[in-house]
Amino acid sequence: MGLVDRLRQLRAKVPEDDLEGRTQALVVQGNEFGFDPFGLSKANLKYAITVARWLYRVYFRAEAHGIENLPASGRCILVSNHSGQLPFDGLVIAAACFLEPKQPRLVRAMVEFFVPTVPFASYLFSRWGQITGTPENCRRLLSAEEAVLVFPEGARGISKPFSKRYQLEDFGKGFMRLALETGSPIVPVAVIGAEEQAPAVNLKGVAKLLGIPALPVVPYPPFVAPWPLPVKYRLYFGEPMKFTGDPDDDLDEPVKTVKHRIESMLHVGLREREHVFW
């Protein structure tokens, strides 16, 4: 099959979405000005969703497996692998949670501390429900029965070189602590595809000289990865995992359990995958 045919076929397969209806159906606690305490605004969210849907349906042609494992309401922590130099995995997970289940959910991702210092990103992220990644914020949202997305690998995961694709970095333990403190179930998520969106090598030495955590370079111009390749995203949502115990205990074991679950979901997904781009 030629490339043109393939593209034409893909275009015909893009499902319709009732974005307006889904936005209305979102459960958001807002005040008379339409803002929730974290600055989320449904009116502003519409624009973001339009773009996110295009990326999700058309550009990445994402597939979400096991979306029924996402609780329709109530607190939960989505824990996912993080990869691909650019945080499109977060966007795709959020789009899946908004577009795929019967009851759309707004996933609130924890963003890095530098984001509030960047013009426009500083407030746009918050209008779209994304929040600065402090444990206090996370605790507050979970107590308000929201869904929070966490990448326990953090910057280590996203700036990983291509040679280490689908190998999980060490998991931070903060998410498990929060899950135990707030009694929130953990929904493991495996993202396949993001690893190939910007295949990079990490120039560790130069990064150290520049004083930044990582310097990923892609082998094609412009060498830094400003835009991802149109890979196909495959998301696997696992069954919610419930943990009990003292949050001050050693959390190595339960964190390992979650990490292994995501690892095995990644293996299954990789076995099922026939092509990176289709």
Next chain:
Amino acid sequence: MSSGETTERSIPRPRKVVITGISGRFGRIVARRLHHELGWSIVGLDRRQMHGRPKDIELHQVDLRSKKARDVFRAGDIDALVHLGVMHDPRARPAEIYSWNITGTTKLLEYCQAYRVPKVVLLSSSNVYGPRPDNPQFLTEDAPLLAAQRFPEMRDLVEIDHMFSTFLWRAREIETVILRPVHIVGPVHNAPSNYLRIPRPPVLLGFDPMVQLVHSDDVAEAVALALNPGRRGIYNITGPGEVPLSAILAELRREPRLIPHPMAKPILSLAFALGISSFPVAELDFIRYVCMVDGRRAAAELGFRPRHGLRETIHAVDDPV
């Protein structure tokens, strides 16, 4: 009456409160609330004249550091101190302000301890936490007071806040209350109200932090609640909700002047030096990053609820001063 009997009194007489900074607009609002509505007898301490002072309000136009200020407490019949007299004037000499604020407050606390004033209330501000990119969305009373790190202008208030929190533990026989309200708006002169009154206020291009406002009358009510016996501790005082700065400016029909943030500092410094604007340049971060607080403790322990709604509070800046 000797000072030893101040806590247990058989003859009912109006309780007496000393209010520093009473001549300011907010001082008058607090005095009105305590005097007219709650029947406190008021003693004002301020260097300034108090315009339209009712005859039954005593005013001592003295320096807090002077012996005359001490004499106000010496009679031993003071039931409470409300300290509003923290000076914050961007155009005054920093050394003078520092001495007034810090030495003045030290003296006040000395008098309160020496003459057994059973209750002291400080009106601090939630600005003491400082606006920072890594702030959690809602700071609790236990958060460190980091504002002084980046704003020398906030140093005095942070230091006074610390002095009172030390006093809270040092003088256990005195009920110390520190109130840290969010931006107070209303018919008052303070940085946030003045800023919101500018027809074309400067805003930073690409930044639009969530902001909390509280009506000046609601803060006066919080002061009244803090004076109730048995209340001691540190309380954030929040208003009716959180909104982005842009929504407030739109509601007030202001036309913001967008300034790219790297240029804001030089432009506003120049405008300040030329006397065109009084916008305190160091406080630009307040329109850049969030500095919001969690007011649940005041709701639970003081029973504080803001009476003014969000829209009403925003429009209060346009009330005649």
